[in-house]
Amino acid sequence: MAGDKVARTGNEAMAEAMRQINPDVVAAYPITPATEVAQLFSQFVADGKVDTEFVTVESEHSAMSACIGASAGGARAMTATASQGLALMNEMLHIASGLRLPIVMPEVNRALSAPINIHGDHSDTMASKDTGWIQINCENSQEAYDSIIQAVKICEHPDVLLPAMVSDDGFIISHCMEVIHMLSDDEAKKFIGEYKPERFLLDVDRPYTLGALDLQDYYFEHKRQEIEAMNKASKVIVEVGKEFGKKFGREYGLFEEYRMDGAELVILVMGSTAGTTKTVVRELRKNGIKAGLLKLRIFRPFPFKELSDALRGAKALAVMDRSDAFNSFGGPLFEDVRSSLYDLEKKPLITNYIYGLGGRDIGLDAIKGVYDDLKKMTETGKVEQVVNYLGVRE
Amino acid sequence: MPGIKELAKREEQMTGGHRLCxxxxxxxxxxxxxLAASKHKVICTSSTGCLEVATTIFPYSSWKVPFFHSAFENSAATCSGIEAAYQALKRKGKVDKDIKFIAFGGDGGTYDIGLQSLSGAMERGHNMLYVCYDNGAYMNTGIQRSSASPRGSHTTTGPSGKVSYGKKQYRKDLTEIMASHHIPYAAQTSIGNWRDLTTKVEKALDTEGPSFINIFTPCRLGWAYDPAITIELAKLASDTHYWPMYEVxxxxxxxxxxxxxKKPYKEFLQLQGRFKHMLKNEELVNEIEEEIERRWNRLLKLCGEEVQQ
Structure with missing residues (x-):
């Protein structure tokens, strides 16, 4: 298929990226709202559009286990999941990264149970933030499509060799039709290149043991190497994002700065809410209010240094979390952003908003209200309330 | 069927020097x-357990074949992933060898926590052999009860005490569960009979599709017996009808x-510390012996053998 403008839902965009990647193995299990990704992909298999071995596993735990086996075997392996599925995989997420297997996983953000809820919030990926996976958060279908293709190249880079999950917001993006620009199949194939692992199990003439018992005398060194790989991933993510931009006109970095030139009142947010925030920023700027948006794309590795540089000029900052960390001090994004600003001599006033849990809608007015609060903070020089809950009945 | 002389000549695929008891x-x-698999190129996986931890202490490994371990409950799913990679890469011409796949798991990793993963892999029909080494408890973590532990046995989570004779339930019949998946080859064997074991492994690896072998594997530490009698105990398990050897x-x-x-079940019991407390409980021993006979006779019928009353 030639590169083209097409109408696709988030799930369709993710499935199309997988089709173009044409992984050797896909092992997947259905879960709302990510079900369609594997479902559409299985049709590509049935129609001979890919030559993937499609493994219809009996759980997400087995999906990740099979991907880990396949990747260790020497294959390019993928799966897709959401919410409870990601939670069930948790044990294996650590093992995929610990064994340095470059598995790429489209993930559709959905609230975690209980109470059971199928709609979009970030509690699922936030519960996986310390698993050693690269986490790429997408505003819309275009970003999801582009990021999945980039993720393959990032993960397989010899300096990285880590897995990545690429997320978009459940239903809000996954089931929403948008116009996206697709690469041609050939462009996508050339961009990601061929997977050539240095060592793999199916290379039976060079037998080796993988997943060995690693005790006090080596475990720490292996973990240190993994930490270093995550440190190096930032640079590779930026390089791959630039190369993608050069070739296809859409450049990506660790985050997007929207109207951040001279911005004094800043919202920092991930995912689809960034789109809504952009509209509010444009309105405020028209009225002479120096509003800006920092849309975080890469949550792991967390861009501490780059973020603090970008926020240096802000007077007041609202960090928007679509999940809570249950630590009595706000959301997980807030923790890391606040920590990144610690070394700044002149810090912005910082506040946290927990919003949109269980897919609760967030509109223009709510975001406008946050900017109003930020304005008030700059006027009084005080943070009245550090952690706020936006749009909840109390 | 390989003879002992031929087996002895084959190159060892698992070296000594490991840390098993x-x-x-x-x-x-x-x-x-x-040894039975050595005519093939094989890749092995194992669930977490004694076999894995004692043979792969980094940077050493006893495995001369490619070996992979990821977690406890997923040896079958992991192996199925490698097998899927093999199918894909072979089709694409990136792998040209014929390779067989063997997943190992103990009874904890197979009967209990890994049952779902095993059932899924067998149902999907991967071309792989799953080997369960059944030693009747979670030995690696310190002899905890499993659904394969025999009734009356003392385990650290089903101990015998003043008011308990140990495990109350009979063991789950996993080989039957696997046979009910209608896979082409399911079998039960024992390390007490090398000829039967190696023959079954050969057969399983020559079978197209999924196969399963349940191997009776004494544990000297968990069963508390003299390490010199491992093979003798394994033989006794079959001679008492406790562990029938058969194939489907x-x-x-x-x-x-x-x-x-048939030897009395008590002969098997009295050599092991895990049954010491129940030797005087004749009523219990008789009850268990009756159940063993009921299961044995049921098997004889399935095998078309004459049932002796």
Missing amino acids: SGCGAGIMARQVL VNGEYKLSYKPKE
Whole structure:
């Protein structure tokens, strides 16, 4: 298929990226709202559009286990999941990264149970933030499509060799039709290149043991190497994002700065809410209010240094979390952003908003209200309330 | 069927120097399986357990074949992923060898926490052999009860005490569960009979599609016996009808071994510390013996053998 403008839902965009990647193995299990990704992909298999071995596993735990086996075997392996599925995989997420297997996983953000809820919030990926996976958060279908293709190249880079999950917001993006620009199949194939692992199990003439018992005398060194790989991933993510931009006109970095030139009142947010925030920023700027948006794309590795540089000029900052960390001090994004600003001599006033849990809608007015609060903070020089809950009945 | 002389000439695929206990059945089991498999190129996976932790202490490994371990409950799913990678890469011309796949798991990783993963892999029909080495408890974590532990046995989570004789339930019949998946080859064997074990492994690896072998594997530490009698105990388990050896080939049951004379179950019990507390409880021993006979007779019928009353 030639590169083209097409109408696709988030799930369709993710499935199309997988089709173009044409992984050797896909092992997947259905879960709302990510079900369609594997479902559409299985049709590509049935129609001979890919030559993937499609493994219809009996759980997400087995999906990740099979991907880990396949990747260790020497294959390019993928799966897709959401919410409870990601939670069930948790044990294996650590093992995929610990064994340095470059598995790429489209993930559709959905609230975690209980109470059971199928709609979009970030509690699922936030519960996986310390698993050693690269986490790429997408505003819309275009970003999801582009990021999945980039993720393959990032993960397989010899300096990285880590897995990545690429997320978009459940239903809000996954089931929403948008116009996206697709690469041609050939462009996508050339961009990601061929997977050539240095060592793999199916290379039976060079037998080796993988997943060995690693005790006090080596475990720490292996973990240190993994930490270093995550440190190096930032640079590779930026390089791959630039190369993608050069070739296809859409450049990506660790985050997007929207109207951040001279911005004094800043919202920092991930995912689809960034789109809504952009509209509010444009309105405020028209009225002479120096509003800006920092849309975080890469949550792991967390861009501490780059973020603090970008926020240096802000007077007041609202960090928007679509999940809570249950630590009595706000959301997980807030923790890391606040920590990144610690070394700044002149810090912005910082506040946290927990919003949109269980897919609760967030509109223009709510975001406008946050900017109003930020304005008030700059006027009084005080943070009245550090952690706020936006749009909840109390 | 390889003779002992031929097996002795084959190159060992699992080296010594590992940290399994002296007299450990699992080491004997893995060595026999690999010797039987040695005409093929094989890749092995294992669930977390004694076999894995004692043979792969980094940077050492006893495995001369590619070996992979990821977690406890997923040896089958992991192996199915490697097998899927093999199918894909072979189709694409990136792998040209013929390779066989063997997943190992103990009874904890197979009967209990890994049952779902095993069932899924068998149902999907991957071309792989799953080997369960059944030593009747979670030995690696310190002899906890499993659904394969025999009734009356003392385990650290089902201990015998002033008001308890140990495990209350009979063991789950996993080989039957696997046969009910209608896979082309399911079998039960024992390290007490090397010929039967190696023959079954050969058959399983020559079978197209999924196969399963349940191997009786004594554990000297968990069963508390003299490490010199590992093989003798394994033989006794079959001679007492406690561990029948049979196979189910495309749905057809076949008995592999019929002791000339059935030995009393008590002979098996009295050699092991885990049953010490119940030797005087004749009522319990008789009850268990009756259940063993009921299961044995049921198997004889399935195998088309004459049932002795």
